[in-house]
Amino acid sequence: MKKQGILLPLLLLAVACTQTPSAEQRAQALVSGLTIEQKASLMQHPSAPIPEAGIPAYNWWNEALHGVGRNGKATVFPQPVGMAASFDETLLHEVFTAVSDEARVKNRQARESGFVDQYQGLTFWTPNINIFRDPRWGRGMETYGEDPYLTGRLGMAVVRGLQGPDDAPVRKAHACAKHFAVHSGPEWNRHSFDARVSERDLRETYLPAFKDLVTRAGVEEVMIAYNRFRGVPCGANDYLINTILRGEWGYKGLVVSDCWAIADFYEAGRHGFSDNAVEATALAVHTGTDLNCGSSYQSIPEAVRSGRLLEADVDRSLVRLLAARYRLGELDNAPTPWDKLEDGIVEGPGHLALARKMAQESIVLLQNDGDLLPLDPGVRIALVGPNSDDREMLWGNYNAIPEQTVTLADALRERIPDLLVLGGCPLVTAEAVDPAAEKAVLDSLAGYDLVVFAGGISPRVEGEEMKVALPGFRGGDRTDIQLPEVQRHLLQTLHEAGKKVVLVNFSGSAVGLVPETESCDAILQAWYPGEEGGNALADILFGDVVPSGKLPVTFYRDTTQLPDYESYDMQGRTYRYFTGEPLYAFGYGLSYTRFSYGQARVEGRRLIVPVTNTGERDGVEVVQLYVRRPDDAEGPLKSLRGFQRLPIPAGATAEAVFPLSEETFLYWSPEQRDLVPLSGDWELLYGGRSDQLQAISYTFHR
Numbered sequence: 271m272k273k274q275g276i277l278l279p280l281l282l283l284a285v286a287c288t289q290t291p292s293a294e295q296r297a298q299a300l301v302s303g304l305t306i307e308q309k310a311s312l313m314q315h316p317s318a319p320i321p322e323a324g325i326p327a328y329n330w331w332n333e334a335l336h337g338v339g340r341n342g343k344a345t346v347f348p349q350p351v352g353m354a355a356s357f358d359e360t361l362l363h364e365v366f367t368a369v370s371d372e373a374r375v376k377n378r379q380a381r382e383s384g385f386v387d388q389y390q391g392l393t394f395w396t397p398n399i400n401i402f403r404d405p406r407w408g409r410g411m412e413t414y415g416e417d418p419y420l421t422g423r424l425g426m427a428v429v430r431g432l433q434g435p436d437d438a439p440v441r442k443a444h445a446c447a448k449h450f451a452v453h454s455g456p457e458w459n460r461h462s463f464d465a466r467v468s469e470r471d472l473r474e475t476y477l478p479a480f481k482d483l484v485t486r487a488g489v490e491e492v493m494i495a496y497n498r499f500r501g502v503p504c505g506a507n508d509y510l511i512n513t514i515l516r517g518e519w520g521y522k523g524l525v526v527s528d529c530w531a532i533a534d535f536y537e538a539g540r541h542g543f544s545d546n547a548v549e550a551t552a553l554a555v556h557t558g559t560d561l562n563c564g565s566s567y568q569s570i571p572e573a574v575r576s577g578r579l580l581e582a583d584v585d586r587s588l589v590r591l592l593a594a595r596y597r598l599g600e601l602d603n604a605p606t607p608w609d610k611l612e613d614g615i616v617e618g619p620g621h622l623a624l625a626r627k628m629a630q631e632s633i634v635l636l637q638n639d640g641d642l643l644p645l646d647p648g649v650r651i652a653l654v655g656p657n658s659d660d661r662e663m664l665w666g667n668y669n670a671i672p673e674q675t676v677t678l679a680d681a682l683r684e685r686i687p688d689l690l691v692l693g694g695c696p697l698v699t700a701e702a703v704d705p706a707a708e709k710a711v712l713d714s715l716a717g718y719d720l721v722v723f724a725g726g727i728s729p730r731v732e733g734e735e736m737k738v739a740l741p742g743f744r745g746g747d748r749t750d751i752q753l754p755e756v757q758r759h760l761l762q763t764l765h766e767a768g769k770k771v772v773l774v775n776f777s778g779s780a781v782g783l784v785p786e787t788e789s790c791d792a793i794l795q796a797w798y799p800g801e802e803g804g805n806a807l808a809d810i811l812f813g814d815v816v817p818s819g820k821l822p823v824t825f826y827r828d829t830t831q832l833p834d835y836e837s838y839d840m841q842g843r844t845y846r847y848f849t850g851e852p853l854y855a856f857g858y859g860l861s862y863t864r865f866s867y868g869q870a871r872v873e874g875r876r877l878i879v880p881v882t883n884t885g886e887r888d889g890v891e892v893v894q895l896y897v898r899r900p901d902d903a904e905g906p907l908k909s910l911r912g913f914q915r916l917p918i919p920a921g922a923t924a925e926a927v928f929p930l931s932e933e934t935f936l937y938w939s940p941e942q943r944d945l946v947p948l949s950g951d952w953e954l955l956y957g958g959r960s961d962q963l964q965a966i967s968y969t970f971h972r
Contacts, residue, residue, distance in 0.1 A: 297592035300325065301585050309581075309588050310570035313555075315529075315563040316388070317591075325592075328600060329387060330526070330561060334394040334432065334443075335412055335668035336365075336800065338372050341389040344670035345372060345621040345801070348632045349778055350397065352797030354414040354822035355859070356631035357892045357913050359427040366431025368624055370443045372616045373432075374608035381603075392598050393444040395493055395526070397428040399479040400454045402779075402823055403843050406835050407455030408732040408746035411666065411778020411798065415822025416844040416856065418475055419910045422482035429487040436488065440599035440606055447483040448493035449528060451510055452476045456835060457735045458745035461540045464498040467838045470938050473945055474906070475840050477514070484519045490594060491524045494559060496531050503541050505531050506553040516558065518944075524560050524590055532559070532566035552578035560587035617672055622802055629806030634795040634819035635860040636783070642770060642792045644813025644862060645720070652690040652715050653682055654764075655724035656697040656757070657776045663728045666778065666798035674801065678724050678774065681804035685812065690718065697728055698740050698754035708763050721769045722811070723790070725757045726776035729798060733778075750829050751782040758785060765789035774807060780825040784853060795821070816862045818890040818915070820959070825854035845960045846906040855961035857910075863889040863920060870956055870966055872930070877968075879926040879956050883918040890917050893926035896955040896963060899937055899948070908955055908963070930954075935970045947972055 291299075300323055301309070311318035312325070319327040333339035336347040347353065347365050356362070373392065380390040399421050402410035414421040425447065434442025452465040452472065467476065483489040492515060494504040504510060505527050515521045534540040535550035544550035547566045552573040554562070573579035595601045615621060635643070645651070657663050659679035665672070679691045694711050715721065731738050736746035742754060752758065753775075762785065764771050773790040775781055778798055786793060794817075799806055809815040824845050826832060831850050833842045840847050845856035863885030870879045881891055895912035899905055912928040928934075932947035939946045949972050955963040 293593040293596035294589060296596055297589045300592050301588050306571045306574055306581060306584070309584050310567055312588055312591060313561055313567045313570065313584070314565065315561065325601065326603075327386070328595065329391050330393045331388050331529075331563060332373075332391045332394050333389065333668045334366075334369050334373060334396045335398070336666060337369055337670050338376060339389065339668045339670055341376055342671060343617055343673050344376070345369075345617045345625055346665050346670050346672045346675075347625050348629050348800040348803070349411050349666035349798040350414055351402065351411045351778055351822060352632035352799055353628055354420065354424055355634050355795075355797065355819040356628060357420070357820055357822075358631055358915055359423050361628055361631065362424055362427040363431045365624060365628055366428045368621045370432045370434060371608070371611055372621070373443055374606070375611050375613055375616050378609055378611075379613070392441075392600065393446070393491065394432060395446045395448060395491070396432065397425050397445065398448055399425040399483065400449055401475055401479075403454050403475075403838070403840070404832060404835055405751050405780040405823065405826065406748045406829075406832070407779070408457050408736065408748065409734050410454065410823075411729075411732065412668065416824060417822065417846070417910050418478040420822060420913070422479040425479050425483050426487040429483055429489045433488070433490060438607060441490065441597045442608060444490040444594070444598065446491035446493050446526065447480050447489045449495035450480055450492050450504060450515070451495060452499050452838060453495035453497055453504075455747055456745075457747045460496045460735070461534045463836075464501055465838050466500055469943050471838065471840045473943070474938050478945070481519055484515065484521050489523065491526055492521065493526050493528055494531060496528050496534055498541055498543070503531070503535050503543050505559045506535065506543070506550075506557045508557055511558045524594055525558055526561040527554065527559050527563050529563040531564070532562050533564055548573045548576065548578060555579055555587060556583050558587070560590050617674075625800050626802035626806050626809075629799040629803050630809055630815045632797055632799060632819050633806060633810050633817055634821055634858075635792075635810075635817040636795055636854055636858075637787060637790065637793040638860055639791045643772065643811065645811050647685075647812060649720055650718055651682070651686060651720050651722055652692065652718040653679055653722050653724065654692045654694040654711065654715075655774075656693055656695060657724040657726055657728065657774075658691055658693065660728070663730070663776060664798060664800060664803045665729070666800070667729045667733050672801040676802055676804035678722070678804045678807050681808035682722070685808060690714070694723075695756045695760045697757075698731060698742065699756050700741055703756055703759045708760055711760065712763065712767055715769065719770055720772070721764055722772045722774060723761060723764070724774045724776065725753065725761070726774075726781065726796075727754070728776070729778065748779070751780060751826065752828065753781055753783060753786060761786060761789045772811070780823050782826060782828045782853065784827050787853070795819070813862060816887055816889045817859065818861065818892065820857050820859040820892045821854055822856070824848060824852050824856045827851075827853045846909055849907070852961070855959050857892070857894050857958070857960040859892070859959070861885075861889045861891070863887040865889070865891045865918070865958060867957055867964060868923070870954070870964065872966070872968060875930045877928040877930055877954055877956070879928070880923055881916060881918060881926060882923040883920050886920050888917070888919045890915055891958055892916075894957060894960065895928045896960065897934060898953040898955060900951060900953055905938065908960065910960075930968070930970070932972065
């Protein structure tokens, strides 16, 4: 046992006499006085207290996917894929500033109680910036869609909102970029899957958002994925962690494991990469995975004693961990700028209004035959469908439990006191369609000409590694992308009975709605819109708000348009490489008004795009800029390089302005094996959706 009581104060005094010690210097002083057993106890997600060194217990595991999660009351914002549909990084930053405000309040409350437990700390394993490459992936709803540029832009807004100002005396919270890297299903084999991709796909699709968060937003943590990458588990992958993350990108922060991912190295039926926990631990720590969510790092002392692991590697990781705790103010227990935040902000009026606004912007109008929407306030409406009055569905996953949730039924009853609400059918079932049940629904709808059908799917059937085995679903993933047959049949029955139908589709992923484009007159994509989702939908349905959401993913027609789910090759995937005709393209979304694009012009290093609102209502258009390299037949068909939410009054013209910087013209270089600004001839493509764009030629010179 080292003489901690004497050594530690002397080390701290020596540092203090020379200069104000940095967080790293203070951490080094602490580490030098610890035993190997104590060090191991600090490198697991419930970090043990070391009272004699003045180190309190800390649990690193906390969630804030779309609000402070799994810790009772908090504001539940829309699921991330829905927030991505807003294309509004400014609003997203406001959302996550509110989330970190609530996090600080809840952390203070926990500290005042005398114990900070799991889900009460300040280190949040958010955001999930994996690419939603295939709509069958159950966790895709946690991401910001299928495009690397959009994911990077929105992910940086999340990080900046969570972590707070860079010049604050202590960090407000930690964000964590996950899951590094090449991780987006399947869920059923994620503990044994080996993701193999070309260097071009790696650098062009799977890594750009991580690079943005590390090099531009200063994310404090990066979480490794469960899968292997090119044969090596991500938590021991030297190429990912040391060559790219810490080497090329200069990352100085923490690398954390996904939960029990180190155990996947050696547990039966998983990667089969290591023989036991000692070997796996030695590999992970040596490579640079600093923190273990799980218990494998209990083996650190044995790994050091056996010579498999150097104690210097342990110290390197532990200095990073303790320095991070100092930067959060967690080890000093000193006042912070956020201690004065009032308890009442948690799920308070201001944050509920913000949740409602984000939900409004996330809703995408997919179809509106005959301008059925917005609804006439005097029309007699019946609300039908399995998601009509389901509070938990609105919450998505990794959620809080809010004190109040407004379902679509709740919101419509506020406007229509005698509203008829019918479940109508199950969400999904393995049973055959029941004609008698459908007849009963039709009988109940006598005298109603218009039906709002709240359908789709639910976080109960899509999500992370779930025990679900229903038609169309497997283990949290989907085996097809159609609307469940029981809903599809009822919608067709309603159509044949002469009812006007507005489908409100709740889902965290793209749904193949081909028959519904015939059986329904209007379709809204609602995602999982959070606790204010019902109010936001009513605002859209009745025209209080003009829809402005755009799809952050491609809505394919069916699974025949999709490549092999287990292939990570990007050819044939997403709008960037898909050559077929989708049902609804990336970037698509209708409005209650109409927009006309004029001829864009280049002025200096700016592209200026004039857009006219030719309709009779004020609206917001999400103007999109894509680029294409005409001399590369193997590259992307087009790539998003800019977007701007442009408010335009009825009858007016406004201009979207896009800088034409080096970032605009990043492209794959076979020689440098990375993305670099590429001089030469380009096409600039602009418009309101990825499949209907105008083009101008442009020559870029560095």
